[in-house]
Amino acid sequence: MSAVWHPFTQHALEPAPPRVRATHGAVIDTDRGPLIDAISSWWVITHGHRTPEIMAAITETAARMDQVIFAGLTHAPAEELAEALIAMAPAGLSRVFYSDSGSTSVEVALKMALGFWRHSGQPRHRIAVIEGSYHGDTIGTMSVGERGVFNAAYDPLLFSVETLPFPQGDGAATLVAFEVLAAQGDMAALILEPLVLGAGGMRIYDPQVLAGLRAICDRHGVLLIADEVMTGWGRTGRLWACDHAGIAPDILCSSKGLTGGAIPLAVTLASEAVFQAHYSTDRARTFYHSSSYTANPIACAAALAQVRLWQALPMQARLDALATMQAERLARVAADPRFENARQCGTIAAVDLKVADAGYLADAGPRLRAHCLERGVLLRPLGNTVYVLPPYCIDGDQLDQVWNAVLDWRG
Numbered sequence: 001m002s003a004v005w006h007p008f009t010q011h012a013l014e015p016a017p018p019r020v021r022a023t024h025g026a027v028i029d030t031d032r033g034p035l036i037d038a039i040s041s042w043w044v045i046t047h048g049h050r051t052p053e054i055m056a057a058i059t060e061t062a063a064r065m066d067q068v069i070f071a072g073l074t075h076a077p078a079e080e081l082a083e084a085l086i087a088m089a090p091a092g093l094s095r096v097f098y099s100d101s102g103s104t105s106v107e108v109a110l111k112m113a114l115g116f117w118r119h120s121g122q123p124r125h126r127i128a129v130i131e132g133s134y135h136g137d138t139i140g141t142m143s144v145g146e147r148g149v150f151n152a153a154y155d156p157l158l159f160s161v162e163t164l165p166f167p168q169g170d171g172a173a174t175l176v177a178f179e180v181l182a183a184q185g186d187m188a189a190l191i192l193e194p195l196v197l198g199a200g201g202m203r204i205y206d207p208q209v210l211a212g213l214r215a216i217c218d219r220h221g222v223l224l225i226a227d228e229v230m231t232g233w234g235r236t237g238r239l240w241a242c243d244h245a246g247i248a249p250d251i252l253c254s255s256k257g258l259t260g261g262a263i264p265l266a267v268t269l270a271s272e273a274v275f276q277a278h279y280s281t282d283r284a285r286t287f288y289h290s291s292s293y294t295a296n297p298i299a300c301a302a303a304l305a306q307v308r309l310w311q312a313l314p315m316q317a318r319l320d321a322l323a324t325m326q327a328e329r330l331a332r333v334a335a336d337p338r339f340e341n342a343r344q345c346g347t348i349a350a351v352d353l354k355v356a357d358a359g360y361l362a363d364a365g366p367r368l369r370a371h372c373l374e375r376g377v378l379l380r381p382l383g384n385t386v387y388v389l390p391p392y393c394i395d396g397d398q399l400d401q402v403w404n405a406v407l408d409w410r411g
Helices: 052-062 076-088 102-119 139-143 152-157 172-182 207-220 272-278 297-312 315-334 364-374 396-407
Strands: 020-024 027-030 033-037 093-099 126-130 162-164 187-192 223-227 251-254 266-271 339-345 348-353 385-388
Touching: 033 396, 052 297, 076 093, 076 266, 076 297, 093 102, 093 272, 102 139, 102 187, 102 223, 102 251, 102 266, 102 272, 126 172, 139 152, 162 172, 172 187, 172 207, 187 207, 207 223, 266 272, 315 339, 315 348, 315 396, 364 396, 385 396
Parallel strands: 126 162, 126 187, 187 223, 223 251
Antiparallel strands: 020 027, 027 033, 093 266, 251 266, 339 348, 348 385
């Protein structure tokens, strides 16, 4: 038996996994044959596995430098990437703080928000979240995520938050609930996954709800944190999910596709007001957060190469084409009575299996995953929710293979 303890894996139930030999484009080569990576290896691969420009940037930078401390030093990859990100980000975000994962980027955002209010002399501390959200697996991120099987064992460590109902339809109930909470005057921040709740079941809500929540934040001075770790870099059909609503958050979190998925890196982008609340001759107002690998030069170079690709390639056309291909195939699944609640947001498509034991622990999920592996497709259902979130390089034949594997399932 392997000594490796795999993530989100019940080793008492799971067989030994395939061993990866190589990756390229939308394919993972394993000792059991090639797999189409229909979930972008947990939503990180954007342009495709081993994108040449990104690999070249990693190789070139690694020949010159490796990790260096980022407290008291800086380097060109981090400086150039920060400038490029600010130019591409929603308006008003002017500062870039580096970390190393989606979870840490959200932890940074929460600490920035609470620091902003403390240094502004106002005793705001409450955080509002949307029902069913997922923001990571560290203590702070679990606290602002849905409580349940993911984190029940750690409940004594988690802080309390205010939970808004998931936006249904026009989101009126969500907007009214948040207006009431925000009007009480001690709400520090609202954190949300814009438009799509990822691990919460690929649940999708209307951009106008996002715009309405932004307006309530503005009326009551509440900071808006957009967790674009999954939704950013084109997944929803636009560069940022916030773009669909024409809004800008006060703090934005990005990771996963930031480096094209090649290597870990995360950023938390903040408004000038959030930065200035920490800017002082008083050292006690320093933003006390770091990780050993903050702004790793090799990772920053990979991210900069990914950004340059985004600027050079016809990315909107690619996103639109993939969204169209997904819609065509999703229509076939939606017509099958074994499935329900077909939905799509940009390049993300999802459908629910009609099973008696719906939910994250539904047995149908692991069975379907095994079925698809036998057919050369890597999927990882969220319980009875099947989603396809592929790299942008996937072609029509590969996408057919993915959806045909789903349709071939007989339970």
